[in-house]
Amino acid sequence: MKNFITTQAWSRSELQDILDFASELKTNPFQPLLQNKSVAMLFFNPSLRTKTSFEVGISELSGTAVILQPGKDAWPIEFKENIVMDGQSEEHVKEVAQVLSSYCDCIAIRAFPQFKNWSEDRTDHVINSFAKYSSVPVVNMETIEHPCQELAHILTLQEHYGDLQGKDYLLTWTYHPKPLNTAVANSSLLIASKFGMNVKLLCPSEDYLLDERYMNAASKNCLKEDTSFSVTHDIEAAYTGADIVYAKSWGSLVHYGNLDAELDSRSGFKHFIVDEKKMSLTNNAVFSHCLPLRRNIKATDGVMDSDYCLAVKEAANRKHTQKSMLTKIL
Numbered sequence: 001m002k003n004f005i006t007t008q009a010w011s012r013s014e015l016q017d018i019l020d021f022a023s024e025l026k027t028n029p030f031q032p033l034l035q036n037k038s039v040a041m042l043f044f045n046p047s048l049r050t051k052t053s054f055e056v057g058i059s060e061l062s063g064t065a066v067i068l069q070p071g072k073d074a075w076p077i078e079f080k081e082n083i084v085m086d087g088q089s090e091e092h093v094k095e096v097a098q099v100l101s102s103y104c105d106c107i108a109i110r111a112f113p114q115f116k117n118w119s120e121d122r123t124d125h126v127i128n129s130f131a132k133y134s135s136v137p138v139v140n141m142e143t144i145e146h147p148c149q150e151l152a153h154i155l156t157l158q159e160h161y162g163d164l165q166g167k168d169y170l171l172t173w174t175y176h177p178k179p180l181n182t183a184v185a186n187s188s189l190l191i192a193s194k195f196g197m198n199v200k201l202l203c204p205s206e207d208y209l210l211d212e213r214y215m216n217a218a219s220k221n222c223l224k225e226d227t228s229f230s231v232t233h234d235i236e237a238a239y240t241g242a243d244i245v246y247a248k249s250w251g252s253l254v255h256y257g258n259l260d261a262e263l264d265s266r267s268g269f270k271h272f273i274v275d276e277k278k279m280s281l282t283n284n285a286v287f288s289h290c291l292p293l294r295r296n297i298k299a300t301d302g303v304m305d306s307d308y309c310l311a312v313k314e315a316a317n318r319k320h321t322q323k324s325m326l327t328k329i330l
């Protein structure tokens with residue numbers, strides 16, 4: 001049994017197999033590969049793309065998707081061990097995971113961090129608790145990583161460029177009025193480094209560096225691929241010569257749980273917006289973003305409406321890559 005919680009647990013060639021089969025599914029989308037299979041999808045947070053692409057994709061493969069929102073249309077769940085459950089939660093993940101395992105062939109989880117204490121949130125305890133007590137594969141639909149987005153991102157880049165080995169990949173922080181999850185940024189470092197690109201992280205200051213787990217993993221992946229991993233706070237140097245620009249906003253881990261300090265910190269960094277002037281410094285780069293995206297805050301209309309913007313193609317590839325991944329693990 002293999003979970004899909006982090007791409008770090010998968011080799012580059014295993015991931016490439018998923019991508020190759022996703023391309024086949026793109027040309028032949030309706031196949032009964034998940035007939036008599038069901039997937040429980042638990043959403044602790046909102047979603048447009050993930051929910052729709054999984055539900056439609058599973059249906060296209062003749063499977064059944066069950067969508068649950070704990071605390072809304074399903075009972076609130078407790079995750080702490082050995083606790084007297086006299087709060088809001090009505091049942092424990094131990095029972096939830098076992099019961100869903102008895103009905104379904106896979107449990108997929110979206111559980112964002114709580115934005116209070118990073119040392120707790122970095123344990124990713126919600127999905128790891130499901131993985132501990134489930135007897136069926138567990139899939140990450142975004143927690144502190146977003147591996148499904150990674151698959152779609154790489155497929156989209158491969159469709160544009162073919163081989164990605166040695167390409168110059170820029171992950172840039174962008175402004176957003178509130179601190180967001182680091183998951184897509186963490187994932188961007190993991191997958192770009194795994195697929196042999198020279199990876200550059202651009203962020204406003206050291207306060208916006210990502211967790212050392214992901215920085216170290218990127219360095220290690222790059223070492224293995226004989227490529228480079230670097231960090232810069234210099235916008236012009238970062239964009240110059242890039243082949244790929246991937247943008248994401250995230251909250252500072254230094255100010256984690258302290259909203260006032262975070263808002264003070266980021267207010268001076270609105271100029272990190274992705275615009276045509278910055279893109280003109282690149283090597284004719286493509287631009288992408290996981291979406292949702294606030295126009296003219298994270299990227300200008302000119303960038304979003306350009307031929308080089310792959311964000312919608314990447315979102316569309318979520319469905320094909322997830323279908324392929326589910327077929328592999330089930």
Ligand code: CP
Nearest residue numbers: 047048049050290291
């Ligand atoms: N990119 C992404 O996961 O989109 P949703 O939050 O809409 O699912």
